[in-house]
Amino acid sequence: MSKSTDRKKQAKILRIFRKVHRTTGALLFIFFFVVSVTGLLLGWKKHSNGMILPKSYQGTSTDLKDWLPLDSLHSIAVYHLHESVDKDLKLDLERIDVRKDKGMVKFVFLDHFWGIQLDGATGELLHIEKRRSDIIENIHDGSILDYYFNTKGEYFKLVYTSIMGLALLLFTITGFWLWYGPKRMRQSRK
Structure with missing residues (x-):
């Protein structure tokens, strides 16, 4: 395979990863926002002077x-x-x-x-x-929906954490490739 064909293949993979990364980010933006804000609050709960954790x-x-x-x-x-x-x-x-x-x-x-x-x-x-910390934890892990809909077995939590975990894994892989792919393409030109 020629260098030109190899570069085109790498560029195509890079475009696919960029599109997957961008689309997933746009679709899950609000969920990532909620997870990040609630995660910050939970991280600070012991230092909130009783506002979050009594x-x-x-x-x-x-x-x-x-x-x-x-x-x-x-x-x-x-x-x-x-x-x-x-x-x-x-x-x-x-x-x-x-x-x-x-x-x-x-x-x-x-x-x-x-x-x-x-x-x-x-x-x-x-x-x-x-118990504000419990409310924040339930929002963070999606179990707040199980609470409000009174579902047994925490199915909302299971689906939510699976989607968010897989999305984070996908973001990690595509984000790494978006960083590493151009470096690899530049090296292959030499």
């Missing part, structure tokens, strides 16, 4: 034998949620975070983005929090 408050005892039983703490958390936020909120739990080193237990509810922090030993309310 502060963890200190309880009175770090010794678990001094703590109230978990079912009692749960009842207290439910009481505070209904009295302070909304009495009609569902009570399904996403998780219970036991922070022994802080003497605190955090109840995070599933169907809304509220959390209740209680002193593990006394049951005293330490903090009621809107």
